Amino acid sequence: MAEMAPKAVVMDDQALSRAVTRIAHEIIEHNEGAANIALVGIIRRGETLAIRLADAIEKIEGVRPKLGSLDISFYRDDYMRNVAPVLRGTDINFPIDDINIVLVDDVLYTGRTVRSALNALMDYGRPKTVQLAVMVDRGHRELPIRADYVGKNVPSSHDEDVRVCVDPLDGREAVEIWDVRSESEAGGKR
Numbered sequence: 001m002a003e004m005a006p007k008a009v010v011m012d013d014q015a016l017s018r019a020v021t022r023i024a025h026e027i028i029e030h031n032e033g034a035a036n037i038a039l040v041g042i043i044r045r046g047e048t049l050a051i052r053l054a055d056a057i058e059k060i061e062g063v064r065p066k067l068g069s070l071d072i073s074f075y076r077d078d079y080m081r082n083v084a085p086v087l088r089g090t091d092i093n094f095p096i097d098d099i100n101i102v103l104v105d106d107v108l109y110t111g112r113t114v115r116s117a118l119n120a121l122m123d124y125g126r127p128k129t130v131q132l133a134v135m136v137d138r139g140h141r142e143l144p145i146r147a148d149y150v151g152k153n154v155p156s157s158h159d160e161d162v163r164v165c166v167d168p169l170d171g172r173e174a175v176e177i178w179d180v181r182s183e184s185e186a187g188g189k190r
Contacts, residue, residue, distance in 0.1 A: 013173035019151030111145030
């Protein structure tokens with residue numbers, strides 16, 4: 001059997017790096033610096049991207065923003081369908097009241113993950129603002145959610161899977177489009 005391959009690579013490692021740098025500049029500009037912001041990455045790939053954004057902001061501003069990660073496993077509206085959700089644990093070790101939170105995720109699609117993340121985040125306090133940074137916005141919203149910072153808009157169909165691959169988790173850096181039908185016919189996914 002032939003090894004599955006993405007149908008398209010829309011961002012390579014250099015494009016991902018440039019997008020992180022651009023988003024970091026946009027966050028700094030919108031918030032008039034990095035003093036009163038915290039980045040909270042949605043576990044898993046959002047957490048990795050949040051760390052990269054924190055590194056970029058620190059390089060630009062000389063100030064490292066607070067950094068946390070958010071596990072939304074039990075906040076999802078489909079968690080009852082998942083027989084054994086994998087818990088990784090939220091790590092927000094700072095008060096979020098009255099600061100600007102930048103919620104970070106890899107792909108914005110229906111908006112359901114972000115809605116879950118907002119519910120989870122509010123259990124930790126009342127931020128001044130919550131902003132959303134994503135590497136890819138692929139459209140197809142089911143909820144009224146909009147990203148404030150976007151690495152790339154990638155129009156896609158429901159028959160496609162848009163994946164942000166990051167080195168510590170995937171062994172490569174890229175944004176790929178996969179054909180869902182081809183994968184399911186071949187008997188596997190990711």
